[in-house]
Amino acid sequence: MSNETKPSVELRIPILKDMELVATSTADVIAKxxxxxxxxxxxxSMALIEATINAFEHSESQKDIFINFTISDDELTIKVIDQGKGFDSKGIQIPDIDSKxxxxxxxxxxxxxLIKELMDSVDYESSNDGTTLTMTKKKKNE
Amino acid sequence: MSKIINTEEQNIYVIVKTEGYFNKDLGELVISVVEEKVQEDKFHFILDLEQSKIVNSIGASILIEVIEILQDKDGTLSLCHMAPIIEKTFSIMGLTKYCNTFATLDEALAQ
Known part of the structure; x- marks a missing residue:
């Protein structure tokens, strides 16, 4: 697939209870x-739930979340975009159940x-205008 | 809809069966049952997740609170019928280090 012909799906999700499941339903269809x-x-689906909830909770904004799925032959790229105040992903501490x-x-x-463990690559771009999380899952060759 | 579909006692165990998305709401329902039963000196719980195929980390975090409550009482939390992604999620979090996990409810009851 060339870049010009990569199919994509775009979702606009309001910050409402359990709306992350809208994203997982779409991801299920794309995965099939x-x-x-x-x-x-x-x-x-699990990574998407966490990414969407983080966007809901940490953006400190009531503006809708955008999720873009881009399909290629060998991988799925998902962008979760919020319009919040941004954050420093380097400042996130790795949780540890023993200390908790x-x-x-x-x-x-x-x-x-969880997102980092479940996906093949994860990248954050953040500014005062919002945060874009880009994550990819490579298709395994079976 | 996320809910508890059954709570029953067998031998020393309180069995809690859930249905639907294991989110904050369902986690809080489960911890309420645990707190209530601990008051009745019941300290061993089996959470049957057969009808809950999807979880989020907020619901899972509440299970850490459940473990904390039960550790104080020398109690146990067992999990059964976990979907593969739930098992993987709990494993990444380290939750399964503090729970007994079983494929079926019968196996959990026979532990």
Whole structure:
């Protein structure tokens, strides 16, 4: 597939309860189209849930979230775009369950770690106008 | 709709069966059951996730709170019927280090 002919799907999602599942439903359809495995499809959905929730929660904005899926022969690229105030992804601490249990720490904060573990590449671009998370899942050759 | 579809007791175990997206709301329903049963000196729980095929990290984080409550009572949390992506998510988080995991409810009850 050349760059000009890569099919894409675009979603605009309001910040409403459980609306991240709209994104996962779309991802399921795309994963089937791409003939991705159940495992790959599940990993994409889980990463997408976390990315969308993070966009909802951390953008500190009530503006809609945009999600773009770009399909190519060997990978799926997903962009999750919020219009919030931006954040420094380098400042995110890696969570550890042992310390969360022992030190009465806040139990949340797993989203970025899960996204990085479940996807093949993850990149954040952030400014005062918002954050774009770009993540890819490569199709396994079976 | 996320909900608890059944809570029952067998031997020393309280079995909680959920349905739907395991999100913050469902996590809070589960921890409410645990808090209530702990007051009745029930400290061993089995969470049956057969009807919950998808989770988010907020729901999973509430299970860490459940583990914390049960650790204080020398109790246990067992998980069964986990979808592969839920098992993988809990494993990445390290949650499965603090839970017993089983393929079926019968196996969980026979532990």
């Amino acid at each position: 189209y791409m003939q991705l495995s159940e495992e790959e499809s599940g990993e994409i 249990l022992k030190k009465q720490e806040r139990k949340r904060g797993w989203g970025v770690m």
